[in-house]
Amino acid sequence: MQPQRLLFSCLTLWSLWSAAWTARILLVFPYDFPSQCMLLTPYIRALVERGHELTLIHAFNNCDVVHEVHAIYAKDRQFKINDWFEHEVTPSISKFGQLASLLKYLVKMHLNVLEDPQVQQLMRSGVSYDLFIIEPSYTDALFGLAAHFNATAMGLATCGADWNMDGLVGYKSSSALETISSSISFKPDAGLLDQLYNWMQISEEWLLQQLIFLPQLRSVHTHFFGHLAQSFEQNRQSFSLILLNQHFSLFESRANVPGMVEVGGMHVPKQLPALAxxxxxxxxxxxxxxxxxxxxxxxxxxxxxxxxxxxxxxxxxxxxxxxxxxxxxxxxxxxxxxxxxxxxxxxxxxxxxxxxxxxxxxxxxxxxxxxxxxxxxxxxxxxxxxxxxxxxxxxxxxxxxxxxxxxxxxxxxxxxxxxxxxxxxxxxxxxxxxxxxxDVPLHPLDSAIYWTEYVLRYKGAAHMRVSSANIKLTDYYCLDHLLIIFVRFGLIFLLVVYILFKLKSYSHRHIYFGLN
The missing domain is CATH 3.40.50.2000 (Glycogen Phosphorylase B;)
Structure with missing residues (x-):
């Protein structure tokens, strides 16, 4: 049997088997970006075709797919879009002005969702979901919805991976391989001066994330999800799977973990519409x-x-x-x-x-x-x-x-x-x-659906997850090994110093007695 026919047969059997069960899925996409609508549309339609029951919390002003599922429109009550774009697209504004407007935008975006009356009603309804899917880029205060609805957490990352995304599945990537943010350029093969510039950029982004963005989002999370047993940090590391809108054939190759799957191109249709x-x-x-x-x-x-x-x-x-x-x-x-x-x-x-x-x-x-x-x-x-x-x-x-x-x-x-x-x-x-x-073995959309249902079939697929919370600091940095090495070399160094000291003392005594 030809490989293509074998693959098609396997996919057909998988499709028939998977369609025999359905899941309740909650999707949260709080940004009003048309590109996210375009990425999400074929994915939602594929899940609906497979019989899954979807609830979508969104901020899209114009997205046809929201009318095909049970949708809650998180209306922009905070006027967040103007706060950001009037600064972000103005070249004369300072970086700190952009930072302040972005932070304000993010907080208001979270409040638009969590203060929405329909969302509040849903949270009080006592319903539960099998799977919680969210755009994971700077939406950390919304991650508590997964624990609140007793659902497995999963992400669909529109802009691909970065340090923040890696941490959600417990993976800590190296700054030598990957940037901390999608918003900065990164040159892994740069010269010494460029490497110094990269380090300054990475340090600045890390400090902004740890000292400004995350504390603000943690405050929002505590206000709305303080009743949960899970902390803000635990919810941030509870993701079972993140689908990445990128692929190594186009973007930089990256060290990976099973819980991060590249599906770049999933929005490309298998059959193009006809031109007018x-x-x-x-x-x-x-x-x-x-x-x-x-x-x-x-x-x-x-x-x-x-x-x-x-x-x-x-x-x-x-x-x-x-x-x-x-x-x-x-x-x-x-x-x-x-x-x-x-x-x-x-x-x-x-x-x-x-x-x-x-x-x-x-x-x-x-x-x-x-x-x-x-x-x-x-x-x-x-x-x-x-x-x-x-x-x-x-x-x-x-x-x-x-x-x-x-x-x-x-x-x-x-x-x-x-x-x-x-x-x-x-x-x-x-x-x-x-x-x-x-040149891929499977259309990216089919791959996205397969891994989504894989996580559902295995109740969160805990065997795929890398949790840094379960790794001690001494184990992650191999401090126990370093301690043994330092002790061994330290003992050898002290022994050499002791022998040299004794030899020096002996030679001084020998010279002294020889002169007398």
Whole structure:
């Protein structure tokens, strides 16, 4: 039997066996980020198709999948979004100003969930769940919901792994291999000065986490979950599984533990939707190919300054390629007929088209994965959080270039576009990367569902978990071994010193008696 047919047969049997039982699952996704909705949508639909009963606590303003399950909308009663973005996307604000606004945002985000009347009613209802799934990035004060509902804790990490994520499954990674935060760049093969800079960045992030972020989140946790037998620290180390939206074929290879599973690409559909006839014709009839630009949802094209907008527009009009531009309002700039504007565009269907030559985007995690999956060269215009790190990965792969959108000029933008469009090595490297990313034994969504149900089948799969709480400090750092080594070498050192002292005393006495 061919390996593919054998794998399909095994998956079919697994599907039939697993579908015979269902679980009650509580999902909590408190960020109003469209990218999380896009990642979560196929995952939720797959769980529903397998018969599981889902309750979703969310903050999405526009996400179709919330209407397909029992959902509780944690309304933004704290006006948290404005607190963060009015500072985060402003280049002139200081780092401490960004830190203060981010901390305020995180606390208010937790309060939006925990003070919501429907959430409060659910907590008082006495119901229990088999599984609790949450976006684990800086949502620590919500982890008490798992213990409150007597559920196994599990995470779905939109931005991949970092130190904070590793600690949730009891794994302590080395700063030589992995950064503490998704928001900072990391160069493991850097020179001495770069290593010193890395160490300063890591130390700063660690201190911020330990002295500012975690104490604030611990206070929120204590207020709402002080009745639990488990402490804040115990709930933070109780995760049985974290699904990571990354994969070693694209991002840095990392030391791993069984409780952390890479499922990067799980949002990529197995079958692409068809393009609208007008859009399909616009792409197919482009003699020199098509450039596609989408700046994401946090900073949209309509929010660009007039100067930046004119730089983009004039440069696009000078290209021989046609341009598809995701523009979020009906009122679009006056432009030539080679530019196609659309508010909602089927991004992956566009990227999959063979006539698509270049993808311009903000460097969001999903866009990076899609650019790699469909083998398209990319121009990154990162702004904040993990975007610079994401774009840097494709720059290192030789499939992308990066520009600062706040310092964009027509010359720099035009030069980068023509370099990516005219030099074939970018396209060839992107195609090679696509082949590598696609070479997996199982679709990432199927892998995510398998491991989710694996944890359910084995009641939390305690055999997968690494709990640092059960490891003594002396054992983790091998202090007992070091003590034995120090004692042995110390005794030898003292013995040598004693012998030398005796020899010196003997020689002095011998010389003294010889002179007399």
């Amino acid at each position: 006839p007008q859009l399909a014709r616009f792409i197919a009839e482009a003699e020199h190919g098509v450039v596609y630009i989408s700046l994401g949802n946090e900073l949209q094209s309509k929010d660009l300054s007039a100067k930046t907008l004119q730089v983009l527009l004039h440069t696009f009009e000078s290209l021989p390629q046609r341009v598809i531009w995701r523009f979020e309002t009906e009122a679009t700039p006056n432009a030539s007929s080679n530019i196609y504007f659309g508010q909602w565009l089927p991004q992956q269907a566009i990227l999959a088209h063979p006539n698509l030559r270049l993808f311009i985007n903000h460097g969001g995690m999903l866009s990076i994965i899609e650019a790699a999956h469909y083998g398209k060269p990319m121009l990154g215009l990162p702004l904040f959080f993990d975007q610079a790190r994401n774009v840097e990965r494709l720059v290192l792969e030789g499939t992308a270039l990066s520009l600062d959108i706040n310092a964009l000029t027509k010359h720099s933008f035009d030069h980068a576009l023509r370099q990516l469009l005219c030099q074939p090595q970018y396209r060839l490297r992107a195609q090679a990367l696509s082949q590598r990313v696609r």
